[in-house]
Amino acid sequence: MDLARRQLPRFDYHPSLEQHEGRVIRHRVVIVGAGLVGLTLACDLACRGIASVVLDEDDTIGVRGAASRGICYARKSLQIFDRLGIGQRMRDKGVTWSVGRVLDVSGELYAFDLAQDLLAANPPFVNLQQYYVEWFLVDRLQELGLTEIRWKNKVVATTLASDHVAFQVETPDGAYMVEADWAIACDGVHSPVRESLGLDPHREAYRDHWCITDVAVKGLPEGPKERMTWVEADFNAGKGLWKHKMADEVWRLDFQIGEERDIRAEAAPERAMARARAVFPEPAQIEAVSIVPWTYYTQVIDDFRHGRLFFAGDAAHAFSSFGARGGNSGIQDAENLAWKLVSVLNGQAPDALLTSYSQERRPAALHNIAITRRSSRFMAPRSKAEAGLRRAILALARNYAFARPLVNTGRLSDPYAYPPSDWIAQDGRTLDDIRLRDGDTLLDRFPARGSFRVILYGAPAPDMEARLAALAGDDPAIHCLILGEGKGDLPRCPDADGAIAQRLGLVPGQALLLRPDDHICARLEAPDDNSLRNLRDHCLGRR
């Protein structure tokens, strides 16, 4: 079995133009970190025609060889990756799941199925090793041809100036300086950029240790693709366990070690594999892919924007992994920032729009921290009384449905709804793409994803329809789509039984305005072209 010796691609270091010519070059956008978030951001910019330079200290994707970090990509992330052009590759390679089972020492307490939603274009979750996503993004960036990834380029110093950001970079050929009109630190939870600037991430440490044990398994009967969560597992000393299937017949087992047991001893390969063996008994063949002990903590910086420098993903915020909120929220950070930065670079919006990035994504991070904190406390009760309450919840959940919502092994990642603000007129939720009968999706019906778009329920009068169609020629464009039949200047999407309109919360005559990141920023009655222009301008901060 060669799964355990998986080789990740290595990328060659090339000296940069700066090094060749011995001068400092000012780039429009420099991204620090070619991880999940940095690559997503670079790809989003490239899809919108903006070149960037990505600096990465390593020469490969992933961390610690074949160790995967994030494994679980939520519907919103899949929708983003559809727009960036790697969604299908992810679904093809990954494991789509919707059934989850919750167990304790007595066996199964209950099961749930998230796939009841027949209208949804994307499954609730796809499990895939993070390095595959990064790999697909690197491929896609090469295809788009606008991004220069500089491998083995380590940022060692950061200077914030009023009109640019400068980085000192170390390479195998020595150090050089690079400048950027705009820079984004996507350099992970220990963010060297953040630390070099002395920004305090307000860390709150926990003592609940876990041991990730990714194992390659052969000889299993073909079984359903389900996620299993033990609140208490008898083969793990009564502690918790997560069991997820990823690509290549590799399983993520995440064993809760707790406070009392010695994490270093428990993470020794023979101890970890003995626990894995209890999960996959003979005759299954198991082999370790990676064993990583970890202890979670939460942190968030005060402002995700510092002049011309932004922080995204783990560099800006970290929380415990319950609910797969880390990677998924970082992907949303990237999407939120990308369209705003492009709007400013293209002269379509003032600088103020970029301030809304922190105003929207920091509350999203605080929301995730609050939610994951409750899950951590359920999984690691802090007192005899808390443990007793959990015992009662589990005992009731086994027999009665009412207690199941009280079992909190993690609330699965859902996109944050931005409250009404200077940037959002109404609603603020993300619109989940809808699967149409012909196999297309609702958002496919627009000529462009990632733009301002309007969905109208029912056609307006022909002269107004012509004026709405003309919005496609605006800068930036607004593309309109009519839910309904007939012919006219605007594209149609049939909705004979009104199911799509109902899902979107529209009654005849109403419309909704989508931002480039698929968040709904306005709902309106009988829109005309001027009101839509005004709302778009409001959303861009043109005031």
Next chain:
Amino acid sequence: MPFTTEPTLSKPDIVHAALLSAMENLDETQLDLFKDSLILLLMNQLSDHDTVMACIEAAAGLAVADQA
């Protein structure tokens, strides 16, 4: 149902006796499980979020006041 501290039980002596008899002969672990389960079952009967929160607040206030 809205939070109330006025009497609403029709047979207070009967439910009190039933509580005592349910707790009789339980060891400490069983007793905790009984009390915690009862709280959760009752909360679900109330269902109204504000009423449940008001009950928790009232009980917490009493516990702290009693200690002082």
